[in-house]
Amino acid sequence: MTPQVFRDVDILASLAGIMDQHTKYYKDDFDLDKSIIHALSRSSDENDRRLIWLCRPLGTHCLRERDVFLEGTHENSVFRFYHEQTKDNVLAYAIHLKDTDGSIVKGDIYTLDYAQEVERLPLVSCPIEQVTIYYPDGNEFTVPYKSMRGAVNELSKVHGDPASFRYHPESEAELGMILRRVHCNRDRRANRGSIDLYLENLRGGSLRGELKKAKTEVQSPAQKAAKKDQQSL
DSSP states (O other): OOOEEEEEEEHHHHHHHHHHHHOOSOTTHHHHHHHHHHHHHTOSOGGGGEEEEEEETTEEEEEEHHHHTBTTOHHHHHHHHHHHTOOOOOEEEEEEEEEEETTEEEEEEEEEOHHHHHHHHHHHOBOEEEEEEEOTTSOEEEEEGGGHHHHHHHHHHHHOSOSEEEEEESOHHHHHHHHHHHHHHHHHHOEEOOHHHHHHHHHHHHHHHHHHHHHHHTSOHHHHHHHHHHHHO
């Protein structure tokens, strides 16, 4: 299916519409997503304004795109997990936050082929060299990535639990080139679409799935056996 881009839309309202159709349980995950999006929409760092959003029947995830492309990060592992370890039906989107107007965050949403994106990730992700650990008391420490766990254990005895992390690749220039290429290809391949029409189609697909499920559940044992026999021929 040709990827689409929905430009200059209300990001939170659009994602909520997708979640309402696709996510059945753990919808409160989206409360965390909203707080992440609000916080990053105010950042002056363009990397903070590029996100990956995953929508599943059992919850959602909002990931910083830069970290998805770094080997071994939490974001990289989460992005790969549902394709490599589960059979979840995952809808994936790239998000570009542009500006805010009060509580409304505007930007672009790109549809992604989740399986394809995961399978090519090892070819374009970068190894991590260092990590900066930020603490609530204002202190920050940059340590080698390989000794990160031990450093966190020691530093947290004095400074408490870390507030956040920033990962530094072996080559910042290489990571920047990869991200620029990804963004360029994404813009080149995506057709401009309507978020309202996309949500309507998603809603129609969900309804058809529910009707099909209901129809299957009301079949008599004899009908189910007959259908199974036909499929085995």
